[in-house]
Each structure stands twice: as C-alpha cells, then as structure tokens.
Amino acid sequence: SFVNGNAIFGAARKGHYCVGAFNTNNLEWTRAILKGAQEKNVPVLIQVSMGAAKYMGGYKLVRDLVANEMEAMNITVPVVMHLDHGNYEAAKECIEAGYSSVMFDGHDLPLEENLAKTKEIVELAHAHGMSVEAEVGSIGGTEDGITGAGELASVEDAKKMAATGVDYLACGIGNIHGKYPADWAGLNFDRLKEIADALPDMPLVLHGGSGIPQEQVEKAISLGISKLNINTECQLAFADATRKYIEAGKDQEGKGYDPRKLLAPGTQAITDTVEEIIGWMGTPSID
Ligand code: G3H
Ligand code: ZN
Secondary structure (H helix, E strand, O other), X not given: OOOOHHHHHHHHHHHOOOEEEEEOOOHHHHHHHHHHHHHHOXXXXXXXXXXXXXXXXXXXXXXXXXXXXXXXXXXXXXXXEEEEEEOHHHHHHHHHOOOOEEEEOOOOOOHHHHHHHHHHHHHHHHHOOOEEEEEEOOOEEEEOOEEEOOOOOOHHHHHHHHOOOOOEEEEOOOOEOOOOOOOOOOOOHHHHHHHHHHOOOOOEEEXXXXXXXXXXXXXXXHHOEEEEEEOHHHHHHHHHHHHHHHHOOHHHOXXXXXXXXXXXXXHHHHHHHHHHHHHHHOOOOOO
16 A cells, blocks of 8 residues: 655655655556666655546546556555646545545645645645645746746745645746756755755655756755656656667567567666666665
8 A cells, every 4th residue: 555755755854865756657657667666675656647647547547556566566665656746626536536645736826825725635635644745936847738937936935835734845946847958057056945944844845857967966855855756757768768679670570569578678768767866866775
C-alpha cells in the first residue's frame, strides 16, 4: 500500500536531502520508475498529471496499476501515489480514488481563492490520511497543458499558503517545465533561501527538475528543496533509446517489432535515468 508523503518529505527537509518525484505516462513508465527506486532502495513518489491520467484511462486505473505493479514486482520501498498539478475536481477525485497525496495547483486563481481551495483540499485529504502539495508563484513553461508565467513566489504568499496546513510547497523560483532555454537565468537562490528561512519545517518542492545543472539542484537541496519533480528527462531518455533501437534496424530483426521488445530499451533508459537522478540527488538508501 502507499505511504503518505508527509513523513517522507518532512524527514528529507530535516535531513537536508531530497526524494525524487517521477511522472508516469503508462505501464512501462510505472514499472521503470518502481524498478529504479527499488534498485536504489529509496522511497519514491509516482505522480500523474491530469493529462496523463486521462490518457491512461482515469485516476482510479492509474492508482490500481501502480498498486498492482508494486505487488507483482515485490516492491518494498515506500511509494507515494500522487496527483501532479491537479485542479480542484481532480484533487477531490484522487482523494476518493485512494491516492496517498495530491497537489492542488491553484496558481492561476487569485491568491485568496487559491488559499481557500487549498485549505478545503487539505481538510479533506487529511481526513483521509493523505498529504497535500500546493503552489505559490508559478512555474514557467507548459506541462501537459498547465502553463505558468514563472512569477517568483513571495515570502508573504508562501507563509499564507503554509498556514493552510499544506504538507509541502511548490514555489516559483525561476524554474521552468520542459526544456530550459539557452538564455535561462538560473534558479533564484536568494528567494529560495528567504522562503526556506521563513518556513524552516516546510518541505519545498522544485518543479521542472529536468535540465537544471546538477550544482544548482545540489545547492537548492542544501537550502530546503526536499522533493524534485522529473518528467521531461525520462521522456527524452525513452525517446532517444527507442529511436536508436529503430534506427539500428532492430525492430526488423527476428521479432524485434513485438511491442514488448520494441519498448524494452526505452523502458530500461527510464530506469537508468531514475537511478542516475536518485544517485546525484543523494537520497539515502533505506537500511
Ligand atoms: O510536475 C512535474 C514536473 O515539474 C516535471 O518537470 O518535465 O521539466 O521535468 P519537467
Ligand atoms: Zn510541475
């Protein structure tokens, strides 16, 4: 069964380390992420965006898929089942569907409404023993139809959001979803430090984790980032490995066109990426 994210990310903030949150897109993604986390023997968060859940057949199906794969694969590491960038309806649906964590992303609402709706979701989720992530400021770029202007989170807004009882907090600190542009200014560490100092127990979440130079991620972790969200990096790894397989003509040798063979190199590339990121994030393994 799934674990609530509160304990995992709270311990990470206290221990100055970070735990990976990886987006799933289908069966192969789900297996690849679970395999990577199990091999590294670390806790992991599997998250699904509203768009990916729609593609996969609904929130309940995604939840059941992850749970069934955990059982079939004898997964022993703690797994958090999380909704990524959910609206109000999606968050409620995932709470009903038995997730262990949801993100309510109200970045496009007026602050007062974002706070009020977050509070409602927090009350409902906590009554079910689940944890909640909220967002202040916004993440630049677009992920699965969720677009943000990339406004910096203010310390005041972060404090107001923390007062809703939310368990972990995503802050806009110059981070961007998808690939980073060549002229990207980098993360705003001054703002991150101000927020982290104002909220010393709050696990902070870094969205748009793909493509941030390792030194910047390490510095962000040292300042209070406890959850690193990764999606694009795994997509790129899957696409590259699949392209290589096809360009080498392997799909034409023997039964190489069988989807179970065709999708294997890409799936392994996701596992490798997950393990590599867990490695340099420094998530401590479970004794
Ligand atoms: O919510 C998911 C993440 O923020 C993923 O961002 O696709 O840039 O890795 P990314
Ligand atoms: Zn995100």
